Amino acid sequence: MTIRFNVNGKAVDVKAEADTPLLWVIRDEVGLTGTKFGCGMALCGACTVHLDGVPVRSCQTPLSAAAGKNVATIEAMASTEIGKRVQAAWVALDVPQCGYCQSGQIMSAVALLTAKPKPTDADIDSAMSGNICRCGTYPRIRAAIQTAAGTKGA
Numbered sequence: 327m328t329i330r331f332n333v334n335g336k337a338v339d340v341k342a343e344a345d346t347p348l349l350w351v352i353r354d355e356v357g358l359t360g361t362k363f364g365c366g367m368a369l370c371g372a373c374t375v376h377l378d379g380v381p382v383r384s385c386q387t388p389l390s391a392a393a394g395k396n397v398a399t400i401e402a403m404a405s406t407e408i409g410k411r412v413q414a415a416w417v418a419l420d421v422p423q424c425g426y427c428q429s430g431q432i433m434s435a436v437a438l439l440t441a442k443p444k445p446t447d448a449d450i451d452s453a454m455s456g457n458i459c460r461c462g463t464y465p466r467i468r469a470a471i472q473t474a475a476g477t478k479g480a
Contacts, residue, residue, distance in 0.1 A: 331392040333358065334402035344390035348382075349373045351389050352399060360400035360429045364458075371457030374430035375399050381437040383456075400429035408439050408474070415470035423461035431457050435471050444475055 330339045333356050340355050352361050352375065361384055364372030368383035375384045376398040377391065403409030412435050415421075422428045431454070438445055438453035445453070450471050459467065472478035 329389055329393045332396045346389045347385050348387040349384035358399050358401050371430040372427050374433040381434050408436050411474040412436050415473040419466050419470045421463055421466045421470050427459050
């Protein structure tokens with residue numbers, strides 16, 4: 327079966343089973359490796375991408391769910407205003423340690439700031455609760471989101 331969808335603004339046609347996880351299509355068929363495999367059960371958030379602007383766990387999202395839709399991956403975030411702000415804050419505050427979860431963390435942070443430009447700490451905690459950082463950089467993640475939102479110290 328061939329399924330057409332857009333990845334980072336580019337139309338792609340993928341020949342695969344409809345139930346193939348979107349993560350494997352993004353990595354193996356499209357060739358974008360910034361989206362990471364973490365747990366395979368949609369629990370850790372390392373595989374987070376945006377599907378029509380909504381953050382989803384691509385390890386459990388079937389390819390069929392992307393048909394005719396827009397998928398954004400970490401590779402596209404440097405070309406968006408919010409993505410640039412989030413990535414700059416991540417660098418300025420030295421958020422990553424090992425860095426493995428960071429693409430998923432950034433994708434969730436961008437979705438949050440797109441929906442809520444000035445989030446509260448509770449908003450941040452709620453939006454980021456599905457993203458696990460084994461290194462425990464949660465305070466820096468929150469501070470980076472506040473910095474990107476322009477609310478740090480406010």
